[in-house]
Amino acid sequence: MYFPLSMYFVVHSFLIGLSVASIMGDECDWTGSGLSTPSSDKGVTPVYLRCSAGKIKWMYPRGALRILLRLPSQDKKFRACIKVKSNAKPNSRIFLEGPRSLIPLYDGDSGAKPIRCFNSKRGQTALYIEAIDERSFEKQVTEIEYDLQQLPKNFYGYDPSEECRPCSKEELAHIYCTSDLVTRGTINLVETNEQLEVSQVTVKITKLIRHTSAEEFLQEIDSNDINVGEETQKRVTLNVPEHCGINHGLGEFVFMARRKLGDLTLLCAPRLETWTFLVHKLNEEGNAHCVLKS
Numbered sequence: 001m002y003f004p005l006s007m008y009f010v011v012h013s014f015l016i017g018l019s020v021a022s023i024m025g026d027e028c029d030w031t032g033s034g035l036s037t038p039s040s041d042k043g044v045t046p047v048y049l050r051c052s053a054g055k056i057k058w059m060y061p062r063g064a065l066r067i068l069l070r071l072p073s074q075d076k077k078f079r080a081c082i083k084v085k086s087n088a089k090p091n092s093r094i095f096l097e098g099p100r101s102l103i104p105l106y107d108g109d110s111g112a113k114p115i116r117c118f119n120s121k122r123g124q125t126a127l128y129i130e131a132i133d134e135r136s137f138e139k140q141v142t143e144i145e146y147d148l149q150q151l152p153k154n155f156y157g158y159d160p161s162e163e164c165r166p167c168s169k170e171e172l173a174h175i176y177c178t179s180d181l182v183t184r185g186t187i188n189l190v191e192t193n194e195q196l197e198v199s200q201v202t203v204k205i206t207k208l209i210r211h212t213s214a215e216e217f218l219q220e221i222d223s224n225d226i227n228v229g230e231e232t233q234k235r236v237t238l239n240v241p242e243h244c245g246i247n248h249g250l251g252e253f254v255f256m257a258r259r260k261l262g263d264l265t266l267l268c269a270p271r272l273e274t275w276t277f278l279v280h281k282l283n284e285e286g287n288a289h290c291v292l293k294s
Contacts, residue, residue: 043064129142186251
């Protein structure tokens with residue numbers, strides 16, 4: 001689909017035995033150390049997280065972890081994506097719990113793709129993380145970010161086209177109110193990141209409409225134009241799934257994005273004139289959860 005004409009909706013087993021104590025994270029994040037596990041305990045320590053996004057940090061890996069992920073709403077099916085921070089010397093292997101066996105996701109190869117995605121089973125998914133070198137006392141850390149996106153009702157499989165289809169009017173209103181970043185801007189550059197399997201769209205900001213802690217994503221633009229205002233001297237990079245085939249479109253758009261695995265992912269990008277028309281109509285209807293602006 002051609003970008004400027006449409007709005008895009010970018011919605012070896014080690015089971016030796018469980019440790020005696022189960023560990024709860026703070027619902028979203030968990031941080032722990034393998035040095036706190038007795039050397040005689042070679043079991044699997046269970047960790048339970050119930051959140052749509054968070055981080056796992058395991059220092060000095062020893063033995064293994066079983067990370068159970070769920071959404072806050074029980075029994076909701078979701079698509080999970082995890083991103084593993086690369087290390088010069090990999091210190092753990094990561095597996096996905098399958099119906100009959102463990103499925104390797106990261107086998108310690110530092111050249112592996114950093115992001116893996118999969119669907120939940122009965123409203124949950126479990127990851128097994130196994131330490132590679134338990135004898136090392138060097139400071140080793142396994143860091144994982146996860147993101148869980150609820151799937152539509154009666155959803156039976158992953159449909160890549162769902163990430164590229166046009167946003168409906170109702171979706172635009174909802175996404176505007178819940179996005180981490182909404183900004184007007186023009187497309188400055190589109191590049192493909194083959195390792196992450198995304199197109200990275202660099203947007204030159206003309207008007208920052210709303211954001212939640214988005215400052216870390218904004219970068220300055222060098223310009224010799226003395227008429228350029230303060231806001232137009234900034235840019236931001238938004239990720240779009242590579243298979244959506246985003247092109248360099250002309251004109252001004254309203255970009256709506258959310259934080260995902262440490263980056264901003266584009267959800268919708270209507271043309272400014274289209275969004276301006278919809279804002280007037282949606283505000284008149286009074287069905288939006290916040291005040292819409294253009």
